[in-house]
Amino acid sequence: MENKLIKDGERLDGRKLDELRELKAELNVSKSTAGSAMFSIGDTIAVATVHGPMEVYPRFLENSEKAVIEVNYTMLPFSTDDRNRPGFSRRSVEISAVIKRVLERIIILEDLPKTKIIINIDILGADASTRCAAINAASMALVLAGIPMRDMVSSCSAGKVEDTLILDVAGKEDTEGDIDLPIAYFPLTDEILLLQMDGIMTKEELDKLLDMVKGGCKQIYDFQKETLLNIEKDLETK
């Protein structure tokens, strides 16, 4: 039994079952944008940049009651082990669409009528749960761009490997595990804004997994908040 993914409650990379990978964030990484942020969880790195609010092109998309948002999620060629073909793929279009639905719920779109906000998310390193890192980065970049928001959103994944429930799927657990379940969590109203799943599990397992993943999201939310409050302390000393 050499290639067991979980041994005595410890995973391949030495984490406990309900432990997140190392979280890192950097704010205002790009100066030419309204707001930008880098978010990394383990080896998964996402950079989000926000442009706007700006004029809406093409014109027919313009809405006189609320803002329109555009999300472009792309995985860079060097982000995976095998070279990734640059540009949009079926997968990136799908993920852009689900991220857009999440962000539409947290931005107060009614405050910015007749405008458009562009959110570009690049994945620099992919080691499972890229869409979670993408949502976390986008949420921080939007806050920095000064766009009115209901709250920040945090996202995290969970899964099932060898009949054990784990938080924050990574590396081999993603490719060989049974279930991968990313969620985006809105802490203010206790809502789930994104839930995708592949694999089969029972209802009891889903309930347990949701409790676990919500806990992970709350940890990430606190981390995001702390980082955002600290950057302003850096500003003062400069």
Place this chain on the structure above:
Amino acid sequence: MFMEEEKGYIIVTPGTLLATTPKTGNGTYTLNKKTYSKYLGILKRSETHINVLPFKYSYRPMAGDRIIGRVKDFNYPFFIVNMTSPAPSFLYLSDVSSRFMEQDELMQQYKPGTWIYAEISEISDRIKLSMKMTEARKLEGGRMASVSPSKVPRIIGKSASMIKMIQEKTKTHILVGQNGVVWIKGDNAGIVVKAIEKISREAHISGLTDRINKFIESELKNGK
């Protein structure tokens, strides 16, 4: 939770609970009869209002605002003016001057790329500018600087104390647009740009005017 009372100001992030009753104010919203913050910014409380002053926000035009913009194009019967807001603004030929001017003359004077100081006269389906007020002018020479629109009140100061002080010390002429564009004319324009950058960084810390005063004095000494 992450509040720091002893510094005299509190920084809040979006979604921070500010009051358990619905209260009015700028930069806040109510949900389920509770008041939350909309922006990352400084919390300002008064008896009736709760305001959040964002560190950064995009300019939203209001009628009566005086702005600095750049003529982008002419398209009869108006000039299209870019003023760093999401939508462009329009300066109609009839609103350019209070005296009558020929169209050819106006087109000569307001070529694309000209900076102007104008007032927003009306916001309907499009933003209309007017240059009929006495302060309105074409900006020639000088230097431009840009700050977040949320810092404009700090650059002007209480009853224009800050801007008066800077102008007297550096012997420059300064015009500030509500959209965050600043025009500076004079020999010490470089120092003013530095001072404005300092203001926009430290706007929320008290004793700002004194610090800027010292900063300008030391900069002037270094220059000579």
